[in-house]
Amino acid sequence: QVQLEQSGAEVKKPGASVKVSCKASGYTFTNYGISWVRQAPGEGLDWMGWIITYNGNTNYAQKFQGRVTMTTDTSTSTAYMEMRSLRSDDTAVYYCARWDLPDGPFDYWGQGTLVTVSS
Amino acid sequence: DIVMTQSPDSLAVSLGERATINCMSSQSVLYNSDNKDYLAWYQQKPGQPPKLLIYLASTRESGVPDRFSGSGSGTDFTLTISSLQAEDVAVYYCQQYYNSPWTFGQGTKVEIK
Numbered sequence: 001q002v003q004l005e006q007s008g009a010e011v012k013k014p015g016a017s018v019k020v021s022c023k024a025s026g027y028t029f030t031n032y033g034i035s036w037v038r039q040a041p042g043e044g045l046d047w048m049g050w051i052i053t054y055n056g057n058t059n060y061a062q063k064f065q066g067r068v069t070m071t072t073d074t075s076t077s078t079a080y081m082e083m084r085s086l087r088s089d090d091t092a093v094y095y096c097a098r099w100d101l102p103d104g105p106f107d108y109w110g111q112g113t114l115v116t117v118s119s
Numbered sequence: 120d121i122v123m124t125q126s127p128d129s130l131a132v133s134l135g136e137r138a139t140i141n142c143m144s145s146q147s148v149l150y151n152s153d154n155k156d157y158l159a160w161y162q163q164k165p166g167q168p169p170k171l172l173i174y175l176a177s178t179r180e181s182g183v184p185d186r187f188s189g190s191g192s193g194t195d196f197t198l199t200i201s202s203l204q205a206e207d208v209a210v211y212y213c214q215q216y217y218n219s220p221w222t223f224g225q226g227t228k229v230e231i232k
Binding site for chain 2: 044047111
């Protein structure tokens with residue numbers, strides 16, 4: 001069965017970086033894209049960007065450009081999202097989600113990774 | 120950016136009654152070349168990731184109960200729960216994947232009256 005297993009919760013200080021992983025199983029990793037979506041406490045869903053797994057092409061939401069890098073390791077079917085220069089308002093649950101290439105909805109989601117930014 | 124606006128923000132419906140959620144996009148999400156609307160609906164229960172219910176505006180995802188249905192085209196869409204069950208208490212989001220950045224509505228909270 002399709003699974004997206006994300007790394008554990010993180011606590012970071014303002015200005016630090018965080019890297020969240022998303023390990024896929026149960027399907028051919030390079031046949032689907034991976035997107036990242038975050039959700040601040042009590043808030044809605046905020047799309048951050050996507051990566052096309054077979055060629056590494058990325059597309060970031062403008063608000064995250066310059067601070068976020070999405071990568072994949074096809075040998076381990078793992079996607080990564082790194083965010084730099086963390087601020088307190090980056091405190092959120094970060095989800096990875098699979099989408100059908102070339103343009104599909106998010107049909108499977110990871111369980112989420114809570115990133116807390118606090119001094 | 121395409122802005123997605125849902126209404127209402129919350130609603131309370133009696134068990135077995137119909138729940139209707141609306142979603143409006145600031146521009147059409149209908150792709151003319153294939154005549155498909157790139158609009159999805161998700162359900163999110165507390166402490167869980169979102170779950171895909173409907174895609175292409177009206178196609179039910181495999182395993183989703185048939186009491187959930189989607190309709191609409193262009194800029195106006197509706198998610199209907201024909202007979203509300205206790206397990207349907209959740210927040211529902213619409214999302215357009217027609218144009219980057221992919222955007223979500225603000226969410227509609229559905230509760231039992």
